[in-house]
Amino acid sequence: MKSIITLVFVLLSGVLAICAAQQEGLPSDLREVVLHDAACTKVADMPEKDPTVATVPIRAAGRDVGTIVEVQGACHCQNTNCDALVYLRSGEGYRLALHEKYASLHPMKIVKQGMPSLTGQFEISSLKMETTIYDWNGKAYKPSMCATVIKTKKVPSITQHPCKAPLQ
Numbered sequence: 001m002k003s004i005i006t007l008v009f010v011l012l013s014g015v016l017a018i019c020a021a022q023q024e025g026l027p028s029d030l031r032e033v034v035l036h037d038a039a040c041t042k043v044a045d046m047p048e049k050d051p052t053v054a055t056v057p058i059r060a061a062g063r064d065v066g067t068i069v070e071v072q073g074a075c076h077c078q079n080t081n082c083d084a085l086v087y088l089r090s091g092e093g094y095r096l097a098l099h100e101k102y103a104s105l106h107p108m109k110i111v112k113q114g115m116p117s118l119t120g121q122f123e124i125s126s127l128k129m130e131t132t133i134y135d136w137n138g139k140a141y142k143p144s145m146c147a148t149v150i151k152t153k154k155v156p157s158i159t160q161h162p163c164k165a166p167l168q
Helices: 028-037
Strands: 003-012 015-020 052-060 063-072 081-090 093-102 104-112 115-123 128-136 141-150 157-161
Touching (some): 028 081, 052 104, 063 093, 063 104, 081 104, 081 115, 093 104, 093 115
Antiparallel strands (some): 003 015, 003 052, 052 063, 063 081, 081 093, 104 115, 115 128, 128 141, 141 157
């Protein structure tokens, strides 16, 4: 289940102000962290229209352990690949565990060290994408398997290759 929130960016006297227009499905303690991490850093990056934020819960052992937040907007996307942030519960709040650009990022049914693995797809073209699987190592999500997928008329071509280090 995805939840949508609209962020409103306003520039007042050189100060970037961020307001949330809809908060349904996004916990209030996570909202503040997302607003900080999703802010456009340069005035030139200001979006032409308000970005949207979709959330996907991360569940393990029947409980919510985190949230995937996908931010879509002018300064957050490169073609169909947009900011994808993974927040994990940490005490009473959340901590950023992963920040990449993907066309999609979702939890998998595979669980390693108590946390579900994640799969991210970076779209290169309508026929080609890079897929990365992230496994939890007890402290962080790390890429464990990477492949190039090329769609063909029948069966896609999948070529596994070494993973690049995350942007963080």
